[in-house]
Amino acid sequence: MKFIYIDESGDRGGGDVFVMCGLMVDAYKLRKKTADFDRMLGALHAKYPSAARELKTSQFLNGKKPWSKIPPQERKDFIQDVCRLAVDNGGKLFGYGLSYERFDTAKAAFHGHPSGDSYWLASGMFTAALVQKKMQGVKGGKGLTVMIMDDHKMEMPGLSDGLYMADEWYDGLFQERKKVRGKSTWGARKAGDRFDQIINTAFAIKSDHSSLVQVADVISYVYRRHLELKALPEKYPGEREYYEMLVGILEPQREKLGQTPAVPCVAFYKAAVHPNWPI
Numbered sequence: 001m002k003f004i005y006i007d008e009s010g011d012r013g014g015g016d017v018f019v020m021c022g023l024m025v026d027a028y029k030l031r032k033k034t035a036d037f038d039r040m041l042g043a044l045h046a047k048y049p050s051a052a053r054e055l056k057t058s059q060f061l062n063g064k065k066p067w068s069k070i071p072p073q074e075r076k077d078f079i080q081d082v083c084r085l086a087v088d089n090g091g092k093l094f095g096y097g098l099s100y101e102r103f104d105t106a107k108a109a110f111h112g113h114p115s116g117d118s119y120w121l122a123s124g125m126f127t128a129a130l131v132q133k134k135m136q137g138v139k140g141g142k143g144l145t146v147m148i149m150d151d152h153k154m155e156m157p158g159l160s161d162g163l164y165m166a167d168e169w170y171d172g173l174f175q176e177r178k179k180v181r182g183k184s185t186w187g188a189r190k191a192g193d194r195f196d197q198i199i200n201t202a203f204a205i206k207s208d209h210s211s212l213v214q215v216a217d218v219i220s221y222v223y224r225r226h227l228e229l230k231a232l233p234e235k236y237p238g239e240r241e242y243y244e245m246l247v248g249i250l251e252p253q254r255e256k257l258g259q260t261p262a263v264p265c266v267a268f269y270k271a272a273v274h275p276n277w278p279i
Contacts, residue, residue: 001026001027001141001142001144001145001146001199002024002025002026002027002135002142002143002144002145002146003024003025003027003030003145003146003148003212004022004023004024004025004094004131004145004146004147004148005022005023005025005148005210005212005213005215005216006020006021006022006094006095006124006127006147006148006149006150006202006213006216007020007021007022007149007150007207007213007214007216007217007219007220008020008021008120008123008150008152008220009057009058009217009220009221009223009224010224012100015228016099016100016101016228016231017097017098017099017100017224017227017228017274018097018098018100018103018119018120018123018224019095019096019097019098019220019221019223019224019227019277020095020096020097020120020123020124020127020220021093021094021095021096021097021127021216021219021220021223021254022093022094022095022127022147022216022219023086023091023092023093023212023215023216023219024091024092024093024094024131024145025090025091025212026090029089029090033085033089033091033212034211034212036085037082037085037211037212037214037215038211040078040081040082040085041055041211041214044070044078048067048069048070050066050069051066051067051069051070052066052067053208054207054208054214055214055217055218056217057079057217057218057221057222058221060075060078060079061075061076061079061221063075076242079218079222079246080245080246080249082215082218083218083219083222083246083249083250084249086215086218086219086250087249087250087252087253091253092253092254092255093219093250093253093254093255094127094130094131094134094254094255095123095127095130095219095220095223095254096122096123096126096127096130096269096273096277096279097223097224097227097273097274097276097277098119098122098123098272098273098274098277099272099273099274099275100119102271102272102273102274102275103119103122103272105271105272106268106269106271106272107272109267109268109271111264111265111267111268111271112169112264113169113264113265113268114162114167114169114170115158115162118155118158119272120152120155121155121158121159121162122269122272124149124155124159124162124202125159125162125163125170126173126269128147128159128162128163128195128198128202129170129173129174129195130173130174130255130257131145131147131197131198132173132174132194132195132196132197132198133173133174133257133258134255135197136174136176136196136197137176143197144197144199145197145198145199146199146203147163147198147199147201147202147203148202148203148204148205148210148212148213149202149203149204149205150204150205150206150207150213150216150217151204151205151206151207152204153204156202156204159201159202160201160202163195163198163201163202164201166194166195168189168194169264169265170194170265171188171189171194171263171265172186172260172261172263172264172265172266173257173260173265173266173269174189174194175188175189175260175261177259186261219250222243222246222247222250223247223250223277225239225243226243226244226246226247227274227276227277229243230276231276256278256279257269257279
């Protein structure tokens with residue numbers, strides 16, 4: 001069994017990039033992985049008692065209160081250590097990065113998407129579908145996944161309903177190739193097995209109650225800032241190099257969609273994705 005902890009970074013008022021990303025951990029490694037991050041955060045708080053109990057990556061890296069007493073290089077090194085520990089020993093990343101502008105264009109292109117105006121819901125359903133695709137081939141029930149989101153009270157009901165009612169529109173994201181009379185084709189999905197690798201639904205948790213959700217916040221922010229800086233090639237070279245280094249740590253463990261049929265859901269997500277987010 002797997003656990004995936006998911007958070008997001010970005011809003012329409014702060015630029016053109018939104019990233020939702022999660023860290024997947026095997027159940028038998030969960031206790032150690034959680035303890036490792038708890039120790040890192042505990043050591044930071046022991047050294048800087050006035051620091052916040054919850055790690056908010058944007059505030060932390062920019063040295064805003066209550067993080068202002070931590071030297072800049074120490075903050076940068078800490079986030080680098082978080083990224084390395086996240087993908088160490090089998091940690092996998094699942095997620096989606098979109099451009100708001102491209103999302104709005106994709107919405108208007110009549111792909112029939114069920115997520116309406118919600119880029120959060122669209123990203124959450126893609127992430128769940130990507131988990132489904134990669135885990136449905138794991139034998140012995142070892143791909144069954146508990147999906148844990150940073151609590152988002154306005155959006156969680158839509159995600160829960162989307163997973164439970166399993167609209168067939170999403171099938172193309174996780175259909176498998178099968179042979180019928182010797183010919184390769186995309187196998188049909190049944191309502192009961194559309195998201196059968198997600199255990200029940202997505203669960204919400206407060207980020208200050210889970211160090212691994214805080215790690216997902218780090219990962220999502222790192223990717224978002226990396227994409228923002230890619231659009232500014234003449235500015236902030238030192239900052240851009242730092243985030244390129246962090247993404248270089250994370251990216252080998254990020255799962256990609258891979259081969260899919262040419263269907264509306266795939267067309268929608270390829271149209272909405274940020275141009276510098278390999279899908």
